[in-house]
Structures are given as C-alpha cells and as structure tokens.
Amino acid sequence: MSDPVELLIAAERLPADYAEVVEMHWKPLATRIARAAANRKPLIVGINGAQGTGKSTLCKFLEVLLKQRGLRAMTLALDDLYLTQAERLQLAAEVHPLFETRGVPGTHAVAMGFSIIEAVLAGREFEIPHFDKSCDDRSNDVTRVSGPVDVLLFEGWCIGAVPEKASALARPINLLEAEEDPEWTWRTLVNHWLGEDYKQLFGLIDLLVMLKVDSFDSVLANRRLQEQKLADLNPIGPGLMDEEALVRFISHYERLTRHILTEMPDRADILYSIGPDQRPRIGN
Incomplete structure (x- = not known):
C-alpha cells in the first residue's frame, strides 16, 4: 500500500470506507483551496468546528491532498496556542477564576499566533508550539518549519467567531455562568477579547471552512470520545477528566459554541454539516 491517502487512513485507524469521505x-475541498491558492499565496484557511468534528483529521488529509496538487500545507491548531498553566493561573488570580480553564478567548497566546502567521506570510522560518492536553500545559516540543508554506490550515473550535451582542450576556446560559460568573465579568471579558485581539487574528483568514454539528448536545458526546483517546495515550495524565469535570469543562464552551452554530453558517465560505458519525452528510 503506497497511496498516501490509504496510508493516512491506516495511520489514523479509520475504517476503510473513510476513503469515500475523502x-x-x-478531495473537492482540496481542489477549491488549491484554486484559491493559485491567486493568493500563501493562503490562510480557517477551519472552524466544535469539539469532535474532525478538524485535525481533516487537516491531515488536506496536507496530503494539497501536496498531491503541488502545494505545501502546514497546520496550526488554535489549541496549541493555549497559555501555559502558570499563565492561566495568574490570569485567574488577577482577572477571574474561570480563566484557569483553557478554551475560551483570553486563554490563548494570541501574539504567538500573529507571529506565526506573519512568518508564513513573509516566507520566514517559524516554530509551531504544542499543547499537551493530558497534562493541561504547553509542551516543550515544537515543530520547526523552514522555507515557504503555500497554505496554512488554521483550525480550532472558535476560529472565525465574532462577539455576541452585549445585551445577550446578562442571562446565564448554564449553571457555571449562574454560579461562578454571577456578575458576568468572565463572559463579558471573553466577548470583549473576541472583538479585539481575536478579531484581528481571525481577520488574517482568507477562506473560512465550517464543520457544523446539529446542536451543542453533540459536543459532550464527541468530547467524551476525545477524552478516552487521551486516556488511551496517557492513562496517568494529570489533565484527564472524569464525567463531572468533563461536563463542567464543556460548560465553559457552551455560550460561544451555541452562538457560532447560530451565526456562522450564513457567512462561512464553505459549510459541511457533520452527522452523529462525525462525517460530513451527503449533499454538502
């Protein structure tokens, strides 16, 4: 077996029929990206999707498929831009306790993201950091990239998101907000940063792809699967969560995820409806 797609399907432990998804x-998505890159290079492609929609898997296939089209593609995950655990603890102590938990705008090193994308646009060498979720901290490992990159795949759960109306923040969306953010300080700051630093970062995106689940209810189920994969890789990782911790963790994402599911489909350049099997539905 020498076909790169078949090799990747095997390496990712995907069923053989995943070749049909590709x-x-x-393949059509890779062709569309390649055409866009012909007119604008390097091309920054934003890939948005809630937890468990297959963003990282998609990016791996796009790297292979774009290489077959003569383009060098690299992936930058928003998750890898998380602040270190120490930085989040400081933010929690000085601003609001909920910022200890990674995920929402305000818990990323946005300046690092700018630096990487600026290096890509300038054709300079750069380093991609890595965040170890099993330890809930940034890893010491980095990926060094030299030479020009034709396409940067920038993927993450809130990539391309825009702020809510301030009036929508007053009413808590779940118990976490009601009990731990009663004065809406945390969610107001999240919304503010989304309209400031993150708006500028996401403004560098040339093409926005959305992997859309049916509802927020799908997110918890998908996140459980992710947590099991983390446990399989590192059973004693201190960042692993039990069910109670997982539900609380996902509550941090709920407000913005629901907002994205409502607002983004009408403006995404490319939209895929993702079914319960974590695959695009026929008809996309």
Missing part, C-alpha cells in the same frame, strides 16, 4: 468531500 473522495466525496475532502
């Missing part, structure tokens, strides 16, 4: 959905 053929029907990811």
Whole structure:
C-alpha cells in the first residue's frame, strides 16, 4: 500500500470506507483551496468546528491532498496556542477564576499566533508550539518549519467567531455562568477579547471552512470520545477528566459554541454539516 491517502487512513485507524469521505468531500475541498491558492499565496484557511468534528483529521488529509496538487500545507491548531498553566493561573488570580480553564478567548497566546502567521506570510522560518492536553500545559516540543508554506490550515473550535451582542450576556446560559460568573465579568471579558485581539487574528483568514454539528448536545458526546483517546495515550495524565469535570469543562464552551452554530453558517465560505458519525452528510 503506497497511496498516501490509504496510508493516512491506516495511520489514523479509520475504517476503510473513510476513503469515500475523502473522495466525496475532502478531495473537492482540496481542489477549491488549491484554486484559491493559485491567486493568493500563501493562503490562510480557517477551519472552524466544535469539539469532535474532525478538524485535525481533516487537516491531515488536506496536507496530503494539497501536496498531491503541488502545494505545501502546514497546520496550526488554535489549541496549541493555549497559555501555559502558570499563565492561566495568574490570569485567574488577577482577572477571574474561570480563566484557569483553557478554551475560551483570553486563554490563548494570541501574539504567538500573529507571529506565526506573519512568518508564513513573509516566507520566514517559524516554530509551531504544542499543547499537551493530558497534562493541561504547553509542551516543550515544537515543530520547526523552514522555507515557504503555500497554505496554512488554521483550525480550532472558535476560529472565525465574532462577539455576541452585549445585551445577550446578562442571562446565564448554564449553571457555571449562574454560579461562578454571577456578575458576568468572565463572559463579558471573553466577548470583549473576541472583538479585539481575536478579531484581528481571525481577520488574517482568507477562506473560512465550517464543520457544523446539529446542536451543542453533540459536543459532550464527541468530547467524551476525545477524552478516552487521551486516556488511551496517557492513562496517568494529570489533565484527564472524569464525567463531572468533563461536563463542567464543556460548560465553559457552551455560550460561544451555541452562538457560532447560530451565526456562522450564513457567512462561512464553505459549510459541511457533520452527522452523529462525525462525517460530513451527503449533499454538502
């Protein structure tokens, strides 16, 4: 077996019929990206999707498929830009306790993201950091990239998101907000930063792809699967969560995820509806 797509399907432990997903959905997407890159290079492609929609898997296939089209693609995950655990603890102590938990705008090193994308646009060498979720901290490992990159795949759960109306913040969306953010300080700051630093960062995106789940209810189920994969890789990782911790963790994401699901589909350049099997539905 020498076909790069088949090799990747095997390496990712995906069922053999995943080749149909690649053929029907990811190859046409790669072709569209390649055409866009012909007119604008390097091209920054934003890939938005709630937890468990397959963003990282998609990016791996796009790297392979774009290489077959003569383009060098690299992936930058928003998750890898998380602040270190020490930085989040400081933010929690000085600003609001909920910022200890990674995820929402305000818990990323946005300046690092700017630096990487600026290096890509300038054709300079750069380093991609890595965040170890099993330890809930940034890893010491980095990926060094030299030479020009034709396409940067910038993926993350809130990539391309825009702020809510301030009036929507007053009413808590779940118990976490009601009990731990009663004066809406935390969610107001999240919304503020989304309209400031993150707006500028996401403004560098040339093409926005959205992997849309049906509802927020799908997120918890998908996140459980992710947590099990983390446990399989590192059973004693201190960052692993039990069910209670997982539900609380996901509550941090709920408000913005619901907002994205409502607001983004009408403006995304490319939209895929993701089914319960974590695959694009026929008809995308």
